[in-house]
Amino acid sequence: MEGPADRFQWFGEGFEGFPKILPDDCVQYTLYLIDAKLSSLDVRAQLREVQTAATALCRDMLKDFIWQREEFRLELKQEDGLSFLQGRTNFGDSVEDEWLIVYLLRELSKQYPQTWSRVIDSDGEFLLVEAADTLPTWLNPEVAENRVWISNGSLLIIPKERQKEKAHTGSLRLDDALSFIQERRTDLLHLPTVESEAFYRLRRYPAQIQDSLHQGLITIPRKLAYVLHEKAAYISPAVEAFYLRDPIALRPLQSQRPSKLWFSPEDFVTVSVKFTKVGFAQFKGQDFETPRAWTTSNTKVRDVFGQKGYEMGMKVTCGFEMLMSDPQNIDMKPVREINLLLEDLQAGEEHLPSDKEMSKWEWRDDDESWLDINFEDFEKELSGRYGQTPLGRSAGFGDKTAHENLRRMVSRFEKFLDDDDGAVQGAGFLDDMDNDNDSDNFDAPISGESEEQDNEKEPDFDEDRFASMMKEMMGLPATGTTDSSYTLTTDRDSIAIPRAESDGADEAKEIRKVMHQMETELRDVGALSLEPPPIDKTRSKKSLPLLEKSDRNAAITQVSRPHETPQDQSSSDDEGELDIDFERARELLDQFTAI
Numbered sequence: 234m235e236g237p238a239d240r241f242q243w244f245g246e247g248f249e250g251f252p253k254i255l256p257d258d259c260v261q262y263t264l265y266l267i268d269a270k271l272s273s274l275d276v277r278a279q280l281r282e283v284q285t286a287a288t289a290l291c292r293d294m295l296k297d298f299i300w301q302r303e304e305f306r307l308e309l310k311q312e313d314g315l316s317f318l319q320g321r322t323n324f325g326d327s328v329e330d331e332w333l334i335v336y337l338l339r340e341l342s343k344q345y346p347q348t349w350s351r352v353i354d355s356d357g358e359f360l361l362v363e364a365a366d367t368l369p370t371w372l373n374p375e376v377a378e379n380r381v382w383i384s385n386g387s388l389l390i391i392p393k394e395r396q397k398e399k400a401h402t403g404s405l406r407l408d409d410a411l412s413f414i415q416e417r418r419t420d421l422l423h424l425p426t427v428e429s430e431a432f433y434r435l436r437r438y439p440a441q442i443q444d445s446l447h448q449g450l451i452t453i454p455r456k457l458a459y460v461l462h463e464k465a466a467y468i469s470p471a472v473e474a475f476y477l478r479d480p481i482a483l484r485p486l487q488s489q490r491p492s493k494l495w496f497s498p499e500d501f502v503t504v505s506v507k508f509t510k511v512g513f514a515q516f517k518g519q520d521f522e523t524p525r526a527w528t529t530s531n532t533k534v535r536d537v538f539g540q541k542g543y544e545m546g547m548k549v550t551c552g553f554e555m556l557m558s559d560p561q562n563i564d565m566k567p568v569r570e571i572n573l574l575l576e577d578l579q580a581g582e583e584h585l586p587s588d589k590e591m592s593k594w595e596w597r598d599d600d601e602s603w604l605d606i607n608f609e610d611f612e613k614e615l616s617g618r619y620g621q622t623p624l625g626r627s628a629g630f631g632d633k634t635a636h637e638n639l640r641r642m643v644s645r646f647e648k649f650l651d652d653d654d655g656a657v658q659g660a661g662f663l664d665d666m667d668n669d670n671d672s673d674n675f676d677a678p679i680s681g682e683s684e685e686q687d688n689e690k691e692p693d694f695d696e697d698r699f700a701s702m703m704k705e706m707m708g709l710p711a712t713g714t715t716d717s718s719y720t721l722t723t724d725r726d727s728i729a730i731p732r733a734e735s736d737g738a739d740e741a742k743e744i745r746k747v748m749h750q751m752e753t754e755l756r757d758v759g760a761l762s763l764e765p766p767p768i769d770k771t772r773s774k775k776s777l778p779l780l781e782k783s784d785r786n787a788a789i790t791q792v793s794r795p796h797e798t799p800q801d802q803s804s805s806d807d808e809g810e811l812d813i814d815f816e817r818a819r820e821l822l823d824q825f826t827a828i
Contacts, residue, residue, distance in 0.1 A: 255355045256323070260331045262338055262352040264307065264318040266345075267415050277316045280309055283345050284318055290341060294439055299446060299466050299509050301327030302473065305334050315411075325473070327511040329445045335360070336438045339386055346385040349414060360388065364430035379410040382421075388428040389421040447513045448505055450598045452546035455500045455585050457553060460574055462586070462594065465507045468549070470567045472512040474559065475552030476519070485558040486524035486551055495557045495575070496550050498527045502588070503542055505597045506549065514604060516548050524551060 255261055264283065266276050287307050295305075302325035307318040324330035331354065338350045356362055358377045371393050372380070380391040391405060391413050414421070437444070453461075461467060474482065491497040508516070527547060553571075562568045577583040 255321075255353065257355050258302075258325055259321055259323050260334055260352060260354045261321045262307075262319070262334060262350060264338070264341075264348050264350045265315075265411060266317075266348050267411060268347050269415055273314070273316065277309070277311075279345075279347075280316055280318055283307075283341065283348060284309060286344060287318075287337070287341055290337060290344075294337075294340075294442065297465060297507070298442060299469055299507060299512075301325040301330050301469060301509050301511055305337055313408075325511075326515070327445075327509055329441070329511075331359075332434045333438070333442065333445075335383075335432075336435050338383055339432070339435065342383050343386040348384065350383040351379070351381060352383070360431040361427075363433065364427045367424070367426040367430050369424075376404060379405045379407050382410075382414070387423055388431050389423055390427070392420060392422055445510055446507055447510045447601075447603075448507045448595075448597045448599050449513065449545070449601070450503055450542050450596075451506050451549060452501050452503045452542040453506075453550050454496045454498065455502050456575075456578070457496045457550055458502050458504045458591070459578070459585055460553075460571055461504070461506055463574060464570070467553075467567050467571060468506065468508055469512060470562075470565065471549060471552035471556050472508075472515055474556035474562070475548060476515045478555055482555040482559060483524070485554060486526050488526050491526040494526060495554055498547075498550070501546070502591060503546075504591065505595055510603070516545060516552070517601075517604065519548070521548050521551070523547065527551075 264280075266279055266283070268276070271279070284307050287305075291305060300322075303323045305320065305322055307320045310317055310319050322330065322334060324334075335352055338352060342348055342350055353359065357374065358381050360381055361368060361372065361377050372390070376393055380393075382389050382391070391410055485494065488494065491499070556562055557568060557571065574583070578585065
């Protein structure tokens with residue numbers, strides 16, 4: 234078989250193909266038989282035996298079970314000289330179907346310990362997602378691919394070996410994983426805590442298989458009752474057609490002649506119909522306006538059979554009508570089978586059941602309280618205050634499984650909040666993901682960038698130190714100073730100030746004294762003068778002597794600060810705005826250009 238390198242030569246060396254991503258709401262499962270003693274023919278023969286056993290297992294455990302969209306199925310395949318069983322199931326909105334498949338794979342692995350199964354969905358290794366709380370730090374999404382396997386009813390993990398894996402991603406190739414299982418089976422990791430969390434949702438199986446179904450009494454045409462009695466699973470595609478309807482799909486129901494419909498609204502009977510809980514909720518929860526074809530029989534049938542059964546029966550019947558009328562569904566297996574049943578009725582080979590025959594059918598109407606949500610109980614669940622009510626009734630809402638799953642989710646969230654190691658940094662394994670890639674991090678900042686980032690860090694603010702510095706600036710002794718006095722030094726002389734007392738009045742007095750002395754010093758040097766001395770502007774440019782180049786800078790300085798002494802010029806740069814004689818500056822500029 235043509236290898237990946239041959240198929241993708243155009244992309245260059247090292248390209249192994251685009252990553253395979255499953256569609257949403259899909260689960261893919263693959264089963265390998267790993268035994269070095271068996272030839273290729275023997276492996277295929279045993280895989281066919283496993284395939285037959287899987288069919289028998291489904292027949293025994295899933296009798297009358299209804300899949301939300303697609304069923305569990307294994308097909309024998311061969312790729313790169315390797316034979317295996319593989320299947321893909323679209324479970325739609327029913328996540329329970331996905332976990333039922335995991336349960337079937339685990340049970341199958343118990344019957345055939347030499348088989349190794351892996352199961353993924355659009356999230357990848359979702360078993361590890363379920364057990365995220367208990368995973369070792371190195372087992373993160375970057376390295377998890379092809380490491381998680383189900384064998385002999387256990388969850389086994391291939392340990393990480395850096396030197397034999399890809400340098401950048403740390404991912405494990407499928408052929409390397411199979412070789413590891415074959416050659417170093419004893420080195421596989423079996424972590425009971427991880428297994429317990431990963432298989433947590435399987436604890437209620439096989440009882441959960443029936444708990445995921447709902448049966449109720451509805452009023453439908455006799456012809457449709459016959460079809461559903463032949464195979465209850467036909468309800469699932471009708472749910473999809475009704476739930477995902479569009480204006481085009483509703484056109485057949487606007488017909489003025491109901492006799493042209495596949496299931497015309499006549500000859501109504503009340504029967505017990507089986508749904509998945511998800512499908513029943515999708516029918517029940519949607520508002521649906523009575524179509525034109527049903528308006529004539531609406532009032533009469535509702536009075537005879539009751540509002541509840543009639544409304545649900547109308548939705549189910551319209552769902553089947555949309556399913557059968559859509560040309561896009563003509564190749565669907567349920568549509569072809571329903572067509573054959575209706576053709577047999579029309580040809581007279583079969584007949585519609587009589588009321589007497591229907592009286593022997595199963596008659597069951599399940600409680601619908603699992604649809605109701607008590608928001609007070611919901612708030613208690615989220616706050617962790619769940620338990621028994623005073624009347625002994627179990628506090629909660631919905632079905633038992635949803636109730637337990639919410640409790641578990643809340644407890645996990647509380648545990649994460651209480652984890653000092655997680656906190657702001659997030660889940661624990663994220664740091665390890667970064668550590669694993671230290672050697673391959675090509676975007677690491679250079680030393681100059683890292684120093685700049687360090688300089689941008691916000692400094693710590695020490696309130697006591699700040700107060701001490703302010704006292705020092707005002708000439709007061711700082712707290713904890715051991716000197717007998719504190720000296721404020723100016724450019725001209727020094728002013729000795731006695732050590733301030735702790736009394737507030739004395740401290741204020743000292744501050745005023747220091748401020749007065751500072752004002753005196755500043756006034757003596759002219760820093761507080763608001764009117765600079767006048768400048769004689771009558772001097773003409775001819776009266777200015779020519780300056781040597783070495784004296785030009787000094788002349789410019791003298792012009793910009795005419796009232797300052799040379800001793801003061803060095804310390805006056807920071808004393809405010811410059812007072813410049815622009816007339817004299819122009820004269821100097823003209824003289825410079827003439828040189």
